[in-house]
Amino acid sequence: MPTLELDGITKRFGPVRANDGISFTLGPGEVLAVVGENGAGKTTLMSILYGLVSPDSGRIVLDGQPVEFASAAEAIAHGLGMVFQHFQLFGELSVAENICYGAEPGRWGVLRRTEAVRRVTALAAEHGLAVPVHEPVAGLPVGVLQRIEILKALYRGAELLILDEPTGVLTPQEARALFRVLRTFTAQGRSVVLITHKLDEVMAVADRVIVLRDGRKVFESAVAATGTTELARHMTGRLVDPRPRRAGGPAGGPVLRVTGARTALSGPGALHDISLTVRAGEIVGIAGVAGNGQETLAAVLAGHQMLTSGSIELNGAEMTELDNGGRRRAGLAHIPEDRYRDGVAADGSVAVNLAAGFHRHPPLAIRGILRPRALRAHARDLIGRFGIKVADPADPVRALSGGNTQKLVVARELAHSAQLLVAEQPTRGVDLGAVEFIYECLDEYRAGGGAVLLISSDLAELRALSDRIVVLSAGVISGELDAAAADPETIGILMSGGTVPEASVPERDAVVAEVAG
Structure with a gap:
């Protein structure tokens, strides 16, 4: 049955x-x-x-x-x-309290904590789901949080x-x-x-x-x-090959240079002495378990959060103290992680959203005055080039599907002559067709000499698109790998803060082989 x-x-x-x-x-x-x-x-x-x-x-x-x-x-x-x-957990409560919440062992309305801990410990051991039963949930790694969620369901039978x-x-x-x-x-x-x-x-x-x-x-x-x-x-409904074509040719000169970046933020997400370089014609992937600094790095680069020490250079020019508008004018484009929170004004029209951030300059505006006809022409051009499915440029963005909203953000950020693209989770929550298209856009941007910092939780995506992969763990760089030779096991060890033996680091093996040859 x-x-x-x-x-x-x-x-x-x-x-x-x-x-x-x-x-x-x-x-x-x-x-x-x-x-x-x-x-x-x-x-x-x-x-x-x-x-x-x-x-x-x-x-x-x-x-x-x-x-x-x-x-x-x-x-x-x-x-x-x-x-x-x-996850649906209470950060202030302990692991055991979260798992038992709503079905607590007790008498006359009083929680029997010892019994709750005993039951949770036994359940965790039965299913091989190790959790720190006494610790508060806040600050625990996401892998542990997921075990807690599963144990919540198992606890309820x-x-x-x-x-x-x-x-x-x-x-x-x-x-x-x-x-x-x-x-x-x-x-x-x-x-x-x-x-x-x-x-x-x-x-x-x-x-x-x-x-x-x-x-x-x-x-x-x-x-x-x-x-x-x-x-x-x-x-x-059709054949799809979402794997991108890796661009050929050596990378050019440095476009982005981050040196000794630190933030005032303490705890999860803080940056501690981060230094990295992204060159023209190169995609550098950033890997890490959520909450280990990659979101903060993107916010710092976009000008939404300031450093307490360190510097950021774009094409050799200092931009550490510039705000978001100044950095965009200096040549930075940004695909944010949350398209609805940070990428679009959902109630605004498609045309206005496609112009946002570039609307103060010709041909979209003359002497600070928007030109409606130019906005519509600009929107129609990008709608056609990027395959955005919308009946009219005047339609509100909230009427678009998630994939088409993401295409809108990608279209807007790639439509201008930015030298650096910071792309956060560019294919999160979009379907295979949109994934295929966004990969092609990033590949073409790189082939045209653009520099891309790609932040993604999808290791297959990082390995396929990137030239190099930088791994963050607890706000520091735990390793850097040649993407063509990197394997998920090695990346995973570095993501969890582990150390990879020198002999097993793929790019080191490649260098040794090249010298020996």
């Missing part, structure tokens, strides 16, 4: 069918991967399963019995647990786990550890639904996979009978 059966699940939001007659089963001891582009219906489907959204039609059958969940609490009571992409993009903030070693946990979990007859955009992970850990496109299930297969190319084709 299947653990879970979804039969004809349909959900409409106005004229849009987010889910259109979706059916699938999940057996005991099975990992089912659910993949699809943005807007394919994954989130809506999982929200229905977890009791956060009610379907218009269709049914959910759990262990042979039809169920209707009016809330997440009801889903939890029926043995479902969901680990969200963004979850027999079916739903994981939403679970490895987005993990090192390769932490991801493999998570997969081992999932295998232990399913070996006990429990089941997992894995939502991910990383097709290599589907092949590594899932038993079956379904592909959603435009709200419909368009493909289902045993993982052993398919591959990443076929999955990508079903996700997009």
Whole structure:
């Protein structure tokens, strides 16, 4: 008997069918991967399963019995647990208190902390999820935070786990550890639904996979009978090769030079004596577990945060004291990590957003006065060149999909003669088609002599796009690797603050071989 059966699940939001007659089963001891582009219906489907959204039609059958969940609490009571992409924890509380929150062992309303710690310690040992039960959650590494979220679900008796993009903030070693946990979990007859955009992970850990496109299930297969190319084709409706073409030729002179950069910020995210160089025609990737300084580095370079010591040079000119506007005028472009918070004005028009940051200068403005006709012409040009799907340049940005909003930001930042591009998570949350296009844009920018500092949590992306990879750990540079020779294992060790033996550093081996030859 299947653990879970979804039969004809349909959900409409106005004229849009987010889910259109979706059916699938999940057996005991099975990992089912659910993949699809943005807007394919994954989130809506999982929200229905977890009791956060009610379907218009269709049914959910759990262990042979039809169920209707009016809330997440009801889903939890029926043995479902969901680990969200963004952790939902209380930083001031201890690990044990977070795991037991809402289901605390106690008597007459008084928490029995010793019993809570005992239960959590036993549960963690049973599933191989080591956590510091007495420590407050604030400041713990993200890999530990994810273990806490999983333990929260297990503590409440979850027999079916739903994981939403679970490895987005993990090192390769932490991801493999998570997969081992999932295998232990399913070996006990429990089941997992894995939502991910990383097709290599589907092949590594899932038993079956379904592909959603435009709200419909368009493909289902045993993982052993398919591959990443076929999955990508079903996700997009066409053949997609998101791997970029590495630019040839040596790098030019230094465009960005950071020397001894330190910030006043203390704790996670602070920078401690960071020095690096990015040259013309070069992409330098920045790797690191979230919260280890890469976000601060981007803010410092963009002029949103000042250094307490150190210097920043762009094309040999000091820009340490310049604000964001001054740095943009000096030749810096910036694709921010959060496109909605920092990249666009969602209520503004597409045309205005495509001009933002460059709107004070000809041909968009004359003597400080905007030229509406020039704004529209500029917008139409970029809409065509970058394939932004929008009916009219006057439409508000909030009407665009996530992928098209990201294309807008990329188009605006690459449309001008900036010598340096700081690109933070440029493909986060966009579908395969947009990933392919953004990779091509970055590759062309590099080939044209631009310098790129690429900050990404996707190691495959860093290895494919970068010429060099600089790894940050706890606000310091823990290593630098030749991207063509770097392997995920080595990068992961450096990300976690470990030391790579000299003989195993790929670029050192390459240099020795070259000298010997």
